[in-house]
Amino acid sequence: MSFVSFSFALFVAAAVLFYYLIPVRYRYLVLLIFSLLFYYLACGKYIIYILLASLVTYISSMLMEKEKQKVQVLFPAEETAADRNKKKEAKEWLKKRLKRIMIIDLLLVFGTLSVLKYSEFVFANINLFRLLFFGDRKLRGLGDLVLPLGISFYTFQAAGYIIDLYYKRIDAEKNPFKLMLFVTFFPQIIQGPISRFKDLSPTLFAGNRFERENIRKGLYYILFGVAKKLIIADRLSLFVQRSSAFYKDVNGTYLLLTILFYSLQLYADFSGGINITIGTARLFGVEVTENFARPFFSKSVAEYWRRWHITLGTWFRDYIFYPISISKNLMNLGKKVSRVSSFFGKRTSLYTATIVVWALTGLWHGAEWRYVVWGLLNGIIMCVSAELEPLYAWLNRKAGWKDDSFLHKAFSIIRTFLIMSFLRIFDLSFEGIRMALSILKRILLRQGGITMSRLEELGLSQNDLIISLAGIALLFVISMLQRKKSIYERLMGLSLPCRWVICTLSVALILVFGYYGLGYSGADFIYMQF
Amino acid sequence: MKRPIYGLIIKSLCVLITAWLLFTVLDRIFMPKYVEENTDGNVTAEFYRADTPLDAVFFGSSTVYNAIAPDKMWNEFGFSSYTRASASQTIWQSYYLIRDTVHYNRPKLVTLDVSFMKYGEDFYEEASNRKTIDGMKLSFDKLMCARDSMWEEESLYSYAFPILRFHSRWNELRAEDFKYALRRPTVTYDGFIMGFRNDPDIENYEVVEKEDYSFPPKAAEYLVRIMEYCEEEDIPLLLMKTPTYINNWFPEYDRQLEEMAGKYRNVEYVNFDYCADIIGLDRRADYMDGHSHLNICGAEKFSGFFGKYIKDRYGLPDHRQDDTYSSVWNERYTRYCIDGEIGKAALK
Structure with missing residues (x-):
């Protein structure tokens, strides 16, 4: 069901x-x-x-x-x-x-x-x-x-x-x-x-x-989740599936588009599903923990993982990372390493725990080496980023960029999004690591033009593209609006007729532009397979 | 304590009304209108526009809506009727349509074309299903009809709320869809669809003999249900084979149908294929679509013959002197004549 x-x-x-x-x-x-x-x-x-x-x-x-x-x-x-x-x-x-x-x-x-x-x-x-x-x-x-x-x-x-x-x-x-x-x-x-x-x-x-408030909030959440899933995620799903399946037949530009769209699809799919979960639970007055906090506004990979699938991250942090990093054995190892190099000694327990956690996170996502590699890469990037922090600070000073300047924030956000999207190649590569490397190679070395007819062959018609982009833009605006207040609180701040119009329009948009029914090949929730 | 409950009830009602309005508006805009083309998609629905009680209603596939012209029969014999046939109407769809018809406008006679007795469970055409079922008003019979007709990838909900199926038309909506969203013009002639084509070339259609002539279980089961239902409702049922010129009907079918019909008091079976010469059907002039359907000329000949047969056989009344009927039916007949003559002129 x-x-x-x-x-x-x-x-x-x-x-x-x-x-x-x-x-x-x-x-x-x-x-x-x-x-x-x-x-x-x-x-x-x-x-x-x-x-x-x-x-x-x-x-x-x-x-x-x-x-x-x-x-x-x-x-x-x-x-x-x-x-x-x-x-x-x-x-x-x-x-x-x-x-x-x-x-x-x-x-x-x-x-x-x-x-x-x-x-x-x-x-x-x-x-x-x-x-x-x-x-x-x-x-x-x-x-x-x-x-x-x-x-x-x-x-x-x-x-x-x-x-x-x-x-x-x-x-x-x-x-x-x-x-x-x-x-x-x-x-x-x-x-x-x-x-x-x-x-x-x-x-x-x-x-x-x-309580009416529970019912109202639950229904709003469900509505939002269904819209994300049916209008954006499922619409992009066919293109992502096809272009990754035929990765040998398309140039790197299509594949770049594929991985970017996959990131967005995955977000719309997973966060949409979580919205439905939270909303459904709320109908019974049950409060389920939030699992996302606008992850695409993260300025680093570590921050991204604090905002994406939050409950899995905190689970690994509390039940694996902390126990490992403070375990006697690892502490002793750190001390031993310190005798050779204090630099590595200080970092032994922290980085070992990080790598273990990320290897396990990869395995949690699937019993394949590509997931393990994907997890390890996440861990390695976090460790390297932590080490490069002073270098970034120095470069920023040299370039005259302030940490809180708009440009710096935008750069960091886009960089993080791109890193995460590229890492998702491993997620997409159902044939294994070799496929992932091949896709990466094609993206980097075999760029080419994009035509609408080819996109359509790959499952993304011009109309679908327009709707997807409009949906993503709307999602972006909503995420921006949520910086200070949740979208639900903002909606509640509106007058009753306004709320009714917004809700009715939202339902109408889902009914009309939703990717469902005969002739559409909507997908199951991606995280269901994990 | 009372006020919040009233508030809740009022709000819930408002939500339900809004949802109903939303679905209705979207259904009306997005459903195909079948006005400028594929007008047969309106046959099932226009039945509800009958402004008088009906004496006879005819069911079956496209051969029926191209062959039986109620307006012509009104003019000649004075009884009111409706051709509630549809493209590829399966026997189980006929069953539910008969029930639906009896519920809204109980006729004195039901006829059913049996051409589709040959098709069983594995027969499926979504477009035809839609044309047949979407025209029915929402009811238990409609949902059961959909359940028995659809294939596994379809959703029953989409028959209750057609927007769930037709939302994919959002990028092909035309002015017609908005123009006819509120009310579609009447496009059939009491269910009759005029065919203005003919097949002058005579081909010798190959007869493919079969090993087994027994009807598929599902078709047989529903025919029995139809006969039992008509018996229960005390409505005479005429099982008939509309004349066509393709050799895909076998005497073995006739024998089985005669045997089945013989078990019921109010049921008879007539194969009008055997009457083609008496009717005066001209193979070169009166058929179309590979001789599988009658065109307007053939339909007029057949309607004259068929109308007389059922009037005499079942004693259908003549309402031509009744103002309640004549005010409605004479107007319809005029429209039928005008449109028919224009089409016939083009055919010549």
């Missing part, structure tokens, strides 16, 4: 109706039932994976809770208060127990993800290795495994919950149905965001009362 379908609209309408008809204390159960139904309709029997993930997470959390209670019996409060060593001992004891449970839990949930998503990749690489070094012996893979919908998202969400419990950032949820709802909540199952328990649970479990 696609987010941009009548079936989904009816599904949500039914869910909203039931939600507000049921007594407040049972409303979370309505959400759970509809979430499971949604998942079942999308995946059928593969619902078992998400049910197991919920179950494992629940059992682990309860075991952790039990250990926390046990420590109070084994080490009574009076004793630990009086004896520092006893307190330390109790802490160590609990930490050890909790860690053991956490590791088993993570092994189980990430193990499932690894087997389903990465086993083919691992076997392929082992086989390649064996072929190179031991002849042509082949290991048999696990066959074609079906990747359940949203597994990367719900696995990370469930894992985040257990890690937060380990660090005692949250209290365990004792109601298994509520925890299951946290893992399976249907608006965010397709493409995130990856919510944190402490952020999502208050409104998710509350049994929110009907």
